Amino acid sequence: MAPVEDNSQDGKTTIIFNASKQEIFKLHENFKIFHRKLKLYSRVVINKEEITAQSLQNCSLIILPGSQTPFEENELNSLKTFINSGGRALVLLTECTPNDACNINILLEFFGIVPNIDCVIRTHYYKYFHPKEVFIGDSQVNSSLDKEKLNLNIVYPFGCTMNVSKPSVVAFTSGSASFPVDRPLGALYYDEKSEGRLAAIGSAHVFSDKYLDQEDNEKFREILFDFLSSTERVYFAPTDHDDIDLIDHHIVPETAELAEKPKLCLTDAISHTTYIDYTKLFDHKMYSMNTNYVPEALKLYEELGIKHEPLKIIKPKFEAPYPPLQPAVFPPSFRDLPQPALELF
DSSP: OOOEEEOSOSSSEEEEEEOSSOOSOOTTTTOHHHHHHHTTTEEEEEEOSOOOTTTTTTOSEEEEESOOSOOOHHHHHHHHHHHHTTOEEEEEOOOOOTTOOOOTHHHHHHTTEEEOSOOOEESSOBSBSSTTEEEESSOOOOTTTOTTOOOOOEEEESOOOEEEOTTSEEEEEOOSSEESTTOEEEEEEEOTTTOOEEEEESOGGGGSTTTTTSTTHHHHHHHHHHHHHOOSOOOOOHIIIIISOOOOOOOOOOHHHHTTOGGGGGHHHHHTSOOSSGGGGOOTTTTOOOSTTHHHHHHHHHHHTOOOOOOOOOOOOOOOOOOOOOOOSSOOOOOOOOOOOGGGO
16 A cells, blocks of 8 residues: 555544645645544545555545646546545646646546636625635535535635536536636536545635635535535436536637737638738738829819919918907906915914
């Protein structure tokens, strides 16, 4: 078994907290409250070595909190086998950029979960100052999580959206006051044969020390871990697949970069012509200044029978009538500061 650091007691289910991929979130730094709550019913083990099937042998749940370096192929296969054989996994993500080196999306795509390269923002200020600290008050939570149909208010900071397709289902959405509107922010997977479970959340900050006690984040953590640790069979209702209102994912183009490319503004013209080189479409003679038409203009005097004389300057006459004046009986009173008080002299 790979060397791990044990931080808890015996006789409880084992949770492996991975720390081998330069994770952004660590138990002893920004997940202290999260760690304290996990130790109440499980023993937490920190893994700093390669993930193998042997290291996952006695594990009931593995947590991947914001990995920054890529996983090896054998590690991804071990995780996939672990989930398909009845294991439980929780993948915590952050806002994505094209330069991210982590390849955890390869594992998620196998289960129908695709994280997007974007970030969720709040369209107007409410409670939290940063636009990426999104307050979600009208999220649609999966019925398998929210069995009591609670109205959960969630703080979703610095997280991304994701595309979810079968066999996975949407865990909760971004609501109507966020942008993008009504997009999946989490996903759930359940294997009916082996009872393996996977949960992916687009923001690991939800469970960090700064936000775990804010709003209903702690309640959301409880219902999420009830799903991951439960031994009861899960039946995803048809509403979990089809009736959750989702808005299509539209990518906003980089207009500043596109504006510097002249070819893009001529797309319609290129499609209706046979020109291959778009530089030939520019006509620089259209606005040139020259004397090519002066001889033709002089011949028009003879054809029209008009005497050719130099033009005379016509003095303009400007008429600027003044309004009728009336004598002022009283001097005008202007708005001015009052006289200084007597005690100020």
